[in-house]
Amino acid sequence: DIQMTQSPSSLSASVGDKVTITCRASPGIRKDLGWYQQKPGKAPKCLIYAASSLQSGVPSRFSGSGSGTEFTLTISSLQPDDFATYYCLQHNSYPRTFGQGTKVEIK
Amino acid sequence: QVQLQESGPGLVKPSGTLSLTCAVSGGSISSSKWWSWVRQPPGKGLEWIGEIYHSGSTNYNPSLKSRVTISVDKPRNQFALKLSSVTAADTAVYYCASYFYGDYGDFFDYWGQGTLVTVSS
Numbered sequence: 001d002i003q004m005t006q007s008p009s010s011l012s013a014s015v016g017d018k019v020t021i022t023c024r025a026s027p028g029i030r031k032d033l034g035w036y037q038q039k040p041g042k043a044p045k046c047l048i049y050a051a052s053s054l055q056s057g058v059p060s061r062f063s064g065s066g067s068g069t070e071f072t073l074t075i076s077s078l079q080p081d082d083f084a085t086y087y088c089l090q091h092n093s094y095p096r097t098f099g100q101g102t103k104v105e106i107k
Numbered sequence: 108q109v110q111l112q113e114s115g116p117g118l119v120k121p122s123g124t125l126s127l128t129c130a131v132s133g134g135s136i137s138s139s140k141w142w143s144w145v146r147q148p149p150g151k152g153l154e155w156i157g158e159i160y161h162s163g164s165t166n167y168n169p170s171l172k173s174r175v176t177i178s179v180d181k182p183r184n185q186f187a188l189k190l191s192s193v194t195a196a197d198t199a200v201y202y203c204a205s206y207f208y209g210d211y212g213d214f215f216d217y218w219g220q221g222t223l224v225t226v227s228s
Contacts, residue, residue: 095166
């Protein structure tokens with residue numbers, strides 16, 4: 001299985017802050033990675049696919065980058081609606097594997 | 108707009124079989140998507156269980172493969188999950204979802220609301 005190591009597991013930030021979340025893949029997965037946002041009691045929602053493509057309807061403050069083994073999700077200016085848990089997901093090979101999640105909390 | 112809705116028992120006895128159905132509305136299960144199951148134990152992360160194409164082709168997580176069966180019912184426009192020999196470790200919210208393969212990338216595009224299944228006597 002491809003191992004996805006996501007960091008940090010949690011972070012505290014203020015509205016307006018820039019936030020960066022990282023996923024490392026072992027072995028490499030080209031650009032076969034998506035980022036998902038999950039709010040309590042809700043299903044995940046795709047924000048980014050193919051490592052850097054913004055899903056339709058997702059605010060432009062979200063961006064993704066990386067390829068191979070290291071990937072980053074960046075929120076350029078954190079908004080109140082962004083407090084949630086974020087997961088990366090690799091789809092390079094089966095089984096699909098998620099990162100452990102990053103909980104973004106209010107500082 | 109595709110909508111997915113899980114249904115099934117919320118309580119299953121240990122060593123029993125967990126059975127869930129996902130009804131698809133607003134779209135055809137015979138479309139070019141893979142119909143998937145993902146679970147999330149309380150307070151924990153997401154785990155991919157497996158998927159099925161309308162042709163009946165399946166892919167399963169090896170960690171669950173010996174216990175999992177995913178099937179499709181085209182006339183009813185739904186698909187199903189069966190997980191046998193369950194233990195307390197299988198207690199989770201179970202989501203059904205559709206996986207879209209696009210020319211520029213692929214992703215989970217639609218999700219059900221999730222259903223909590225508790226394994227307990």
